[in-house]
Amino acid sequence: MNDHRCPHCDVSLEETTVTAEGVGDLYVETDREGGVLDRLGVGQQTPLEAFLCPECGRTQLFADLDD
């Protein structure tokens, strides 16, 4: 499902890949303190999906949340 839209251009974002030169996939890693990311689980790594705006090049990252 891809319903992400650019907040500036109001066009659909296209899924893309953000790489760190072979370092590996990008993840968000929650802190021990939890806070807003507490729902993901302490210390859990969650893969990021990158979406690129074909109009302005804005790239947004979304954590792959289950719910």
Ligand SMILES: [Zn+2]
């Ligand atoms: Zn845009």
